[in-house]
Amino acid sequence: MANLKLSDIAKSYGSVDVLKDINLDIEAGELIVFVGPSGCGKSTLLRMIAGLEKISGGVLEIDGMVVNDVPPSQRGIAMVFQSYALYPHMTVRDNMSFALKIAKMTPAEIEERVDNAARILQLHNLLDRLPKALSGGQRQRVAIGRSIVRDPKVYLFDEPLSNLDAALRVATRIEIAQLKESMPESTMIYVTHDQVEAMTLATRIVVLAGGGIAQVGTPLELYEKPENEFVAQFIGSPAMNLLPGEIVATGDQTRIKLAGGGEAVSNVPSLDEDMGKPVKIGVRPEDMVEATDSYIFDGKVSFTEALGEVTLLYFAPVGDQDPTIAKLAGIHQGLRGSSVKLTADPAKVHVFMNSQSLHYRDQPIKKIATNTH
Amino acid sequence: MDAAFLGLATVVIGVGGCLGYFYFSNLFLDKVLYPASGPNAGHNINRANQIRPWLFLFPAVFALAVYLGYPVFETLRLSLTDRDQGGAFVGLANYNQMLSEPKFWEAMRNNMLWLIVVPACSTGFGLLVAQLTDRIAWGSIAKSIIFMPMAISFVGASVIFKLIYDTRPAGQDQIGVLNAVWMGFEGGFGSVLFLKAFPILILLSFAAVVAYVAWLIWRSGRTTSPLMWIVKAAIVIFVAWLVILSLGSILGVTRADLPYGEPQTWLTLPFYNNFFLMVVLIWIQTGFAMVILSAALRGIPEETVEAAIVDGANPLQVFFKIKVPQILPTIVVVWTTITLVVLKVFDIVFAMTNGQWQTQVLANYMFDKLFRANDWGVGSASAIVIMLLVSPILVWNVWNARKEMK
Structure with missing residues (x-):
């Protein structure tokens, strides 16, 4: 129902800049996911939108209104916290109606709204319980219900699933996706460090790193056309392999001679001036296939992990490179210790120059100070 | 020198004796009484393990029985007998006599007044200070200062406040702060x-x-x-x-x-002098309430407060509807603990007015009867009355404290 506009948003604690130059337009009805490594400032950004943290610089607009100095309750937002933050001394019903009572709604209206939220979230028979008598998943639903009753312009979720166990996390994730479908006009912002949640829930993902935005895009854009090495390696598991080399042929297709001895062809076009420049190619482990003659990578398998439908091959690292990983369909445990040559479809080979993808060569280079972990 | 040496010797003998008791009784149990060897080794170990808790509990149980259990029953017996008649059983005569004394009812009334005012003020001020000092840089310094009266004995505090309430004739400089201020009006x-x-x-x-x-x-x-x-x-x-x-x-x-323009002798103003005495105890107990409540406030999950802010609650609503309900069990424990102190209050009244000018309280009344009037019957009867008043609150307090620990 509401669109958000973040212009040059910055956050600093004393002389330490946590976030800066955050520019983002969020359309009404989107589910935006902020994702990034721990300490990248994604929760801080969410709390700034909520009004729980002061905005050090820039302008935040909700529905065209500047809300930098508007208190949280008047921003039209509702927030679901990581620890649920249910009021422990109130029943589920009181938890859900607290904000409405503060807003001095009539008892009839409060009852109607609570009933409506309870019906959506199947909380009807839990309304008179205290939070301590609920399971983790139920508490999470109450926390979401507490947001729904307020009918906010923007829903904010701060890592809502990270306190749930693995099975419940998947189920609740699906519930949130269904909730979003049932309220297509509501805007949601969701913070997580789990890329599976990001990929499955988001209409658009915002990858945050080192206090800035590394890339904004739909989940598949991020997967298929990462803007830079950071996003390339952050999205997808295991991470994308990066291999150094230099361009030996340019044009509609680019040919790269790799430092490891192999040669790669990419469908990413290049200019004549790129000839001989050092680059890194990126190939996802799942895009690697066994090569017959020309190969991208040649190495000795140091370790295998058979996951059933696929087998992960780990190659011994060369120099200070991360170990190269390939994901082959089927079971190939016998390959351990043997030499394997790998190649990939030219459409699946990414080329990065100065950490930035050649796909996006017209855009200004983003400096991403990453604290890799 | 001699006293210091005696004190040191007491500490050494006391602590050493306790350690020695636990060590040697344990040794005796394991080596002599039920040795963990020979044909019955397993049986002996089980026996020894069943006896050991009682062995270790014995000193505490013994001391409690002699110094707490026995006096209760002895006091009850004394309250039902008359020493002047050679300890003859007189039924409830002592209680009857006590109930007919106006001084007893004055003490009861004053005690009830103390019971309402002191715990309420101490807990209220303690909560206020705990909340106000929670987020400020020099909060811990303020808390240390407010906690300090806890280190002063009741008698010491009474002496301090006696000086505050002191009176000098109109022409002279007032040394009591209260009169100095009063003379300013x-x-x-x-x-x-x-x-x-x-x-x-x-x-x-x-x-x-x-x-x-x-x-x-x-x-x-x-x-x-x-x-x-x-x-x-x-x-x-x-x-x-x-x-x-x-x-x-x-x-x-x-x-x-x-x-x-007339200097007041504050402690002789009937009714109001009760409050001047209560101020002393409030001054002492606020620090206690503050420390416990401050820890409880710190234990409130920060996110519930943030959720309330997002829900639109103003600071007062956050405090009264989110924070206070979450620490309510602690408030109850603090309140009842101070109530127990108040019911037994003796030192302050004894040192400041000795129950004159209508400031009598039960504990001082008991002391008067027992050790001044030498009336053991009525004195014991008033002691039993205090115990009867304290016991339910004590039980409730322990029950609350246990519930909170779960």
């Missing part, structure tokens, strides 16, 4: 502001707050059970009485002809 505008307008304001706001609370209680809950109605009605009547009382006091304040 001479009936002008400032006096009217501070001694008429200000108290009226406090009384009015008290009446308003109480009336508002009563109104909330009257409206709250959907239960229509007759018992709830009776309880509610009782509360409302009590509150109405309080409101009438405070409105009457306002009338009194406006009419009162204050003796400006």
